[in-house]
Amino acid sequence: MPRGVDVARLAGVSQKTVSRVLNNEPYVSTEVRQRVLAAAEQLGYRLNNAARALASGRSRSIGVVTLGTALYGPASLLMGIERAVRATGYALRVVSTVEGDPTGIAGAVESLLEQGVDGIVISEPIDEGAELVRADVPVLVFGTPLPFSAPRVVTAGVGSGELAHAATEHLLDLGHATVRHVAGPQRWYAARERLAAWRAALAARGLGEPPVVEGDWSAASGYAAGRRLAEDGDLTAVFAANDDMAIGVIRALLEAGRRVPDDVSVVGYDDVPVAAYVTPPLTTVRQPFDAVATAGLQLLVHAIEQPHEDLPQAPDHPVELVVRASTAPPPRKTPGRGRATSG
Amino acid sequence: MPRGVDVARLAGVSQKTVSRVLNNEPYVSTEVRQRVLAAAEQLGYRLNNAARALASGRSRSIGVVTLGTALYGPASLLMGIERAVRATGYALRVVSTVEGDPTGIAGAVESLLEQGVDGIVISEPIDEGAELVRADVPVLVFGTPLPFSAPRVVTAGVGSGELAHAATEHLLDLGHATVRHVAGPQRWYAARERLAAWRAALAARGLGEPPVVEGDWSAASGYAAGRRLAEDGDLTAVFAANDDMAIGVIRALLEAGRRVPDDVSVVGYDDVPVAAYVTPPLTTVRQPFDAVATAGLQLLVHAIEQPHEDLPQAPDHPVELVVRASTAPPPRKTPGRGRATSG
DNA sequence: CGTAGATATGACTGCGCAGACATGACTGCG
DNA sequence: CGCAGTCATGTCTGCGCAGTCATATCTACG
Numbered sequence: 184m185p186r187g188v189d190v191a192r193l194a195g196v197s198q199k200t201v202s203r204v205l206n207n208e209p210y211v212s213t214e215v216r217q218r219v220l221a222a223a224e225q226l227g228y229r230l231n232n233a234a235r236a237l238a239s240g241r242s243r244s245i246g247v248v249t250l251g252t253a254l255y256g257p258a259s260l261l262m263g264i265e266r267a268v269r270a271t272g273y274a275l276r277v278v279s280t281v282e283g284d285p286t287g288i289a290g291a292v293e294s295l296l297e298q299g300v301d302g303i304v305i306s307e308p309i310d311e312g313a314e315l316v317r318a319d320v321p322v323l324v325f326g327t328p329l330p331f332s333a334p335r336v337v338t339a340g341v342g343s344g345e346l347a348h349a350a351t352e353h354l355l356d357l358g359h360a361t362v363r364h365v366a367g368p369q370r371w372y373a374a375r376e377r378l379a380a381w382r383a384a385l386a387a388r389g390l391g392e393p394p395v396v397e398g399d400w401s402a403a404s405g406y407a408a409g410r411r412l413a414e415d416g417d418l419t420a421v422f423a424a425n426d427d428m429a430i431g432v433i434r435a436l437l438e439a440g441r442r443v444p445d446d447v448s449v450v451g452y453d454d455v456p457v458a459a460y461v462t463p464p465l466t467t468v469r470q471p472f473d474a475v476a477t478a479g480l481q482l483l484v485h486a487i488e489q490p491h492e493d494l495p496q497a498p499d500h501p502v503e504l505v506v507r508a509s510t511a512p513p514p515r516k517t518p519g520r521g522r523a524t525s526g
Numbered sequence: 527m528p529r530g531v532d533v534a535r536l537a538g539v540s541q542k543t544v545s546r547v548l549n550n551e552p553y554v555s556t557e558v559r560q561r562v563l564a565a566a567e568q569l570g571y572r573l574n575n576a577a578r579a580l581a582s583g584r585s586r587s588i589g590v591v592t593l594g595t596a597l598y599g600p601a602s603l604l605m606g607i608e609r610a611v612r613a614t615g616y617a618l619r620v621v622s623t624v625e626g627d628p629t630g631i632a633g634a635v636e637s638l639l640e641q642g643v644d645g646i647v648i649s650e651p652i653d654e655g656a657e658l659v660r661a662d663v664p665v666l667v668f669g670t671p672l673p674f675s676a677p678r679v680v681t682a683g684v685g686s687g688e689l690a691h692a693a694t695e696h697l698l699d700l701g702h703a704t705v706r707h708v709a710g711p712q713r714w715y716a717a718r719e720r721l722a723a724w725r726a727a728l729a730a731r732g733l734g735e736p737p738v739v740e741g742d743w744s745a746a747s748g749y750a751a752g753r754r755l756a757e758d759g760d761l762t763a764v765f766a767a768n769d770d771m772a773i774g775v776i777r778a779l780l781e782a783g784r785r786v787p788d789d790v791s792v793v794g795y796d797d798v799p800v801a802a803y804v805t806p807p808l809t810t811v812r813q814p815f816d817a818v819a820t821a822g823l824q825l826l827v828h829a830i831e832q833p834h835e836d837l838p839q840a841p842d843h844p845v846e847l848v849v850r851a852s853t854a855p856p857p858r859k860t861p862g863r864g865r866a867t868s869g
Numbered sequence: 870c871g872t873a874g875a876t877a878t879g880a881c882t883g884c885g886c887a888g889a890c891a892t893g894a895c896t897g898c899g
Numbered sequence: 900c901g902c903a904g905t906c907a908t909g910t911c912t913g914c915g916c917a918g919t920c921a922t923a924t925c926t927a928c929g
Contacts, residue, residue: 230640231886239887459746540880
C-alpha cells in the first residue's frame, strides 16, 4: 500500500501537503493540488483510516444499534439511517441485538464504543430492564429518551403517536362503537406509543377501554390475537400495531366466519409494500422513515461537530393514513352472536 | 480517555503487558492478568481501535455492500451477515447501493476499502454494467462470481437454483400443463438464477417455454404481471420469483375473476412471515439465510486469516418448499376463455 | 550443577496521518 | 518603499497501540 509520503515524493511536495489536498483544506495552489491528485491516482493511493483516526481523534464513523430482525419497520429505518449517515460523510457501523440478549442495548453500545464511533444511533429502543446505558459520545434515539448517560442525547420522533391516534379515530369516524387493539410487544417503545395513542383516542370520545391483546409483531401472533378477538361477538373494528399482525388478524377473522371489512374493519401500521395487494387491501399508516432518519442524523452530526452549541429541535414529519378496503362502516345489524368461550 | 500506559501504571506493569492481557496473549501470569484487568476496569479503559489498527495493520472489521431496500430477502441476509460477522469477532461496516446508482457496487467497495476493512461481502450481486470491481482484500459474494479482481474471491450459494426448480416441479407434479414465471429484475443474480431453474424444470419435462413476465420484486409489479397473465385463458400455474410479487399476482387474478388456487395455482419465493396468513396462504420456498451467512463468513474469515491455505468449499444448505393453500391441481375443465387483449 | 528450553516481562520502535508552528512568497496600501 | 496581512508550503511531532527483541526467571534433565 502506498503511503502519503510516496505520493508526496512523486508529486514533489511534502506529506503534509498531500494531507491538505486529500482533506480539501484551503491554502493549496491549484497547480499543486492537481499534481498531488494525479500522483495519488497514479499510485492508487488511499488515506489510511486508522492513521487518520489516531492522529485526529475522530473516526468519522457512526454506530447504529439495530434489532436482528427483517421486520419491515426496523429494516426500513436502518436503510434510511444508512443513507442518511452516508450523506453526512460518516461511515456506518452496525451492531444488532436480539430481544432477550442478556447484554442487550448496553452491550451493543459498549461494542460500538470499543470500535471508536463518534456517535451512536439507537434505532429501535426496547426496554431491557432498568439498565443505564453509558456512552461517551452523543447518542440519537428514535422515539424515546431511554435512561441514557451520554454527553448529548438527541431524540427524533417517528410520529407514531398521532397517527395511531388518527387510525383509531378513522375507525370511530366510520361509526364503530369502539375499537379493539392488537398491541406490539410492550418492551418496544414503538408498541407502547401506539397503545397509548389508541387509548387516548378512545378516551377523547369518552369511550371505555376494551381489553388489549398483545402480539409480538408477527403475523402468527396476529393470527392468535384474531382468534381471541373473534370470541367477541360485538367486534367490529380492530387496530393492529403493525401490518403483519393485521394480516394475521384478518386471516383469523375469516376463518371464524367474519368478513373483512363487511363485519369487521381492520387497520394496520407501517404500510408494508404488500399492504395494498393483500385481500382485502389494508388500511394502514405510512411512516416517513427516510425523512425521520435524515432529520435525526442531522441532529446527531450537529451534536458531534458542534458540541457546545444548542441542539435544534427535530421537526415533526408528515405521517399518513392510507385508507384502503379493509375498513368500512360497521354492519347495520350487529350480528349479536353470543360470546363464545375459548377452548 | 485513559490509555494503555495509565492502566499499566496503575497495575504496576508495562504498557506492553497491558496489551498482552487485553489481547489474550499467552505468557502472562494469572496474577498479573488479574491486576491488569482490575486496573482496566477501574479506569474504564478501552483499547483504542484506531491505534491497534494502525499498529497491527488489521482493522478487525468486515464491510458489507447491501442494497438500500427493506425487501425481506436482502434484509434477512443482512441480519444473518451481521450475526455471523459478530460471531467471528469482527466488526461490521455497511454501505448500501441503490439500483441505478452510477458508482454502483464498485463505488461501494471503494468506500469500504477507504474505511480499511479486512474483507468485503457483496450480499446481493446485481449487474451494474461491465465494471470490474477491484479490491485488495478477500471478497465474499453471495451467489455468483462477479467480475472481481481481489486476492481471494469466495462464493457462497443461497441454493436458489434447486429450489426454484423444485417449486416449478411441484406445480407440474400437481398436473399443470405448464407454469408461467414472473421473474425478478434480471440484473439481480438471484432473479436470473430463479429464471434459469424454472426454465430447466420445464425443459426437463420436454415442455416449451411460455413467455416470461418481468417484475421488480414489488407487489405492485406482481400485480401488473398478474393482469397480463390473466389475459392467458389457459393459465393455471404461476411461479413468482418472490412472495411480494406472488401476492400481487394473486390480487390481480382475483380481480380478473380467477380463483386461487381453484383456477390458478401460485407459488412464491422467500417465505416472508406473512406468507402463511395471506389469503390464500402462500406456497413458497424458504431460504436458510442464517446458515448461508454463517458458512459464507467462515470462508471469508478463513481467506482473511489464512491467506495461503486453500479455501474449503461452502457446503450446500437445505432449502425447503413450503406447501400451502395457494397451490392445487388444475381445474378439471379448463375455462378456455379466449385470450383477451390488453388496453 | 550446568545448560537448554519454556515462561514471563519490559524497552524500544514505528505504523501513517493531522495538528501546531515556522517560514517564505506575494499583495496592497499608506 | 516598508510593513501588515494573506497565501502557500514545509518541518516536526505525537496519537496509542502491537511487533521485535532483549532480558530475567523458572523448570527439567543429563
